[in-house]
Amino acid sequence: MSSVSDQAFAIRASRGDLEAFRKLVQEHSGLVYRVALRILGAEDAQDASQEIWIRVWRNIKNFRGDSAFSTWLYRITVNTCLSVRRKESRRGEREFSGEEMTFLPEPRDNDADPEAAALGAEQREQIQAALGYVRAEHRAALVLRHMEGLSYAEIAQILGVPDGTAKGWVSRGRAAMLVALSEEDHGSRGTVE
Amino acid sequence: MMPVGGQRWEMLERIGTYAAGELEGEEARQVEQLIFERPEYGHLAESYARMLVWLSTLGSEPVEAPEAVVGYAIRRAYISAFMRSAEVFVSALGRSYIDAFVYYLGLRRERHGGGT
Numbered sequence: 001m002s003s004v005s006d007q008a009f010a011i012r013a014s015r016g017d018l019e020a021f022r023k024l025v026q027e028h029s030g031l032v033y034r035v036a037l038r039i040l041g042a043e044d045a046q047d048a049s050q051e052i053w054i055r056v057w058r059n060i061k062n063f064r065g066d067s068a069f070s071t072w073l074y075r076i077t078v079n080t081c082l083s084v085r086r087k088e089s090r091r092g093e094r095e096f097s098g099e100e101m102t103f104l105p106e107p108r109d110n111d112a113d114p115e116a117a118a119l120g121a122e123q124r125e126q127i128q129a130a131l132g133y134v135r136a137e138h139r140a141a142l143v144l145r146h147m148e149g150l151s152y153a154e155i156a157q158i159l160g161v162p163d164g165t166a167k168g169w170v171s172r173g174r175a176a177m178l179v180a181l182s183e184e185d186h187g188s189r190g191t192v193e
Numbered sequence: 194m195m196p197v198g199g200q201r202w203e204m205l206e207r208i209g210t211y212a213a214g215e216l217e218g219e220e221a222r223q224v225e226q227l228i229f230e231r232p233e234y235g236h237l238a239e240s241y242a243r244m245l246v247w248l249s250t251l252g253s254e255p256v257e258a259p260e261a262v263v264g265y266a267i268r269r270a271y272i273s274a275f276m277r278s279a280e281v282f283v284s285a286l287g288r289s290y291i292d293a294f295v296y297y298l299g300l301r302r303e304r305h306g307g308g309t
Contacts, residue, residue: 016274018270018271018274021267022267022270023269025263025266025267025270026263026265029257029258029262029263029266030255030256030257031257032258032262033257033258033259033262034256038252046259046261046262049258049262049263050265050269052264053262053266053270054266054268055267056265056270057269057270057273058264058273061222074223076252089274119247119250119251123247124251127247129252136271141246141285143252146213146248146249146252147248147251147252148252149249149252167215171206171210174209174210174213174241174244175202175205175209176205176239176247177244177248178205178209178240179205179242182240
């Protein structure tokens with residue numbers, strides 16, 4: 001579905017057209033679930049996706065087409081995921097003390113070639129686990145930048161912050177992610193700032 | 194192992210920004226110089242590059258939402274639209290009944306035409 005037809009379906013849905021809403025859900029359920037999965041992990045992604053679509057339906061009457069539908073959808077998705085995270089207990093979180101860090105392990109043969117960078121199940125788990133140790137806002141910014149491939153202007157619009165803040169959050173998220181990945185083999189961790 | 198407290202954290206972020214290709218001109222040259230002089234920084238930049246490839250590879254893999262999510266979202270929208278219509282219908286019906294009751298009891302004052 002092109003962004004033009006997205007807009008058209010969204011405008012129709014905002015007037016109560018259920019068929020148009022159904023098309024939007026079918027077309028974008030992957031995006032919503034994918035982002036929820038990266039920000040929240042597999043355990044919470046399904047419930048969060050359902051909550052996101054309820055919010056989309058509830059708020060679509062306010063969609064005027066001023067921004068792209070995908071940007072509007074990303075915003076609801078990320079805000080819902082962040083609010084799910086805020087509700088959770090903050091037990092076990094700690095500030096990153098930054099005493100020492102290790103580098104990522106040397107690449108195996110297939111890792112060295114970015115073209116052949118198919119990820120194994122173990123790496124996938126490591127990445128998802130490491131993401132869980134990055135502070136939620138920074139994680140959201142990191143996911144939008146390096147997994148969704150969005151520009152800083154888009155990220156800033158989605159997160160409702162200035163461009164500079166979006167850049168800072170991505171940068172902190174990137175560093176925290178590297179620390180978390182490199183500490184994979186070490187003991188317990190809290191949220192890395 | 195490399196300490197990353199305080200200013201080290203700043204350097205960690207800076208090298209990450211460089212590895213992501215987001216530094217230009219003088220800033221990029223400064224980091225390149227550091228990487229050239231300090232092998233551990235080069236090692237760090239390589240780690241970043243590898244991590245960014247992993248993230249982008251994982252990000253580009255298609256993810257399908259479970260059928261339950263799609264079905265639930267559509268079902269909820271239909272139920273919500275039905276409830277909204279039912280609410281409008283019931284409130285209109287209620288208003289009509291009240292109007293009829295008021296008329297039956299003769300409580301409504303008759304309006305006289307506003308002719309000149």
